[in-house]
Amino acid sequence: MTRYRQPGVVLTDRLLTVPLDHSAPGGEQLELYGREVVAGARADDELPWLVYLEGGPGHGARRFAGAQAWLGRAVQEYRVLLLDQRGTGRSTPQNRQTLAERGTPEAQAAHLAHFRADSIVRDCEMVRRQLTGGAPWSVLGQSFGGFCATHYLSTAPEGLREVFITGGLPSLDGHADDVYRAAYPRIRRKVEAHYTRYPQDVHRARRIAAHLAEHRTVLPNGYTLTPEAFQSLGILLGGGDGSHQLHYLLENAFLRVGGGHELSDAFQEAVLGTLSFAGHPLYAVLHESIYGQGGSPTGWAAERVRAEFPEFDPATALEGDTPLLFTGETIHPWHFEVDPALRPLRETAELLAARTDWSPLYDPARLAVNEVPVAAAVYHDDMYVDTDHSLRTARTVRGLRTWVTDEYEHDGVRAGGRRVLDRLISLVRDEV
Known part of the structure; x- marks a missing residue:
């Protein structure tokens, strides 16, 4: 691990290994990269973990300089992991150069079928157990990261302490x-x-x-x-x-x-x-x-x-x-x-x-009995994620609280500084 500083924060580069196919844990392995960020004054404190899942698919976690945007609010009380999802950033990147080594288009497509939200969430669970010693952690999912967080709630809610979603509540059954x-x-x-x-x-x-x-x-x-x-x-x-x-x-x-x-x-x-x-x-x-x-x-x-x-x-x-x-x-x-x-x-x-054999990503029945505190920012007339689809999903997830706003567009969690994340934290803690 490499530790270094930026204004107001201490960062640690973390490299972890996960299987390409979680159903074959002894097979090919992928390297995952995550950047741990903690407030400089709290670098050695015992803090709860928050993992950030970037939008996309296909984007590595945002590269901040110091405690910019929502990160400034998060490091007040969390140890943050900016995770490059598999295939992105420094996490065994996938592109025309690396995929060429797979050979045929059929082999490339079969390989990339392991890079959806289901695999990303299983990666998160492996990483969580290594970093937290098994304790649940918090998730902040932006856009596609919110799709991943909704899959997380459907399949492994026991790993979640609380969930914050920004512009990323998907349709549960829409084609x-x-x-x-x-x-x-x-x-x-x-x-x-x-x-x-x-x-x-x-x-x-x-x-x-x-x-x-x-x-x-x-x-x-x-x-x-x-x-x-x-x-x-x-x-x-x-x-x-x-x-x-x-x-x-x-x-x-x-x-x-x-x-x-x-x-x-x-x-x-x-x-x-x-x-x-x-x-x-x-x-x-x-x-x-x-x-x-x-x-x-x-x-x-x-x-x-x-x-x-x-x-x-x-x-x-x-x-x-x-x-x-x-x-x-x-x-x-x-x-x-x-x-x-x-x-x-x-x-x-x-x-x-x-391809026709994509597995289901969401479990409405399990979401209907959800016990994890969840709050979601839904941006009115969001160009990327349909507001009506998001609100239908919000009504399915038991206990989910929404903040519907036209003050921001899809990038509100970044453009809004600390305000959007602060509002979602208050919602999950029933402070507003």
């Missing part, structure tokens, strides 16, 4: 089609709100999309920026300052060169930084599998359901005079054509999309 059928109208509302705030962006977005339709544009790393790929910049609109980020990105798109205009290098670099999956490929490869259960394939649900909302078709918008609609947290087959980080994984993604 991926249901998720995206609810998502596209929300995405449209976010885009319309953006254009109301920044009406000048209507023309800018149409102009950029028209340019991309006429000129093949390849970004510096080999990413092909098509009109559909450009639309996916709408993923920014799910964050608190995302509309402003998108506006500033669009306003510097073109440079006058000679007698015409070209997309500026600065614009292309900014787009690449937002759209590339090089740093988190599992987000694309496994995204729809987080909804896989019940014996039916996810089958590129976002792509299929999008056909029910023709207003999102860029060619239709450009042929007429309607604003171009951006998209959001949706993964499509073309992602595996335009992004060099994903191209080698196209067949693997196809096999995962066709």
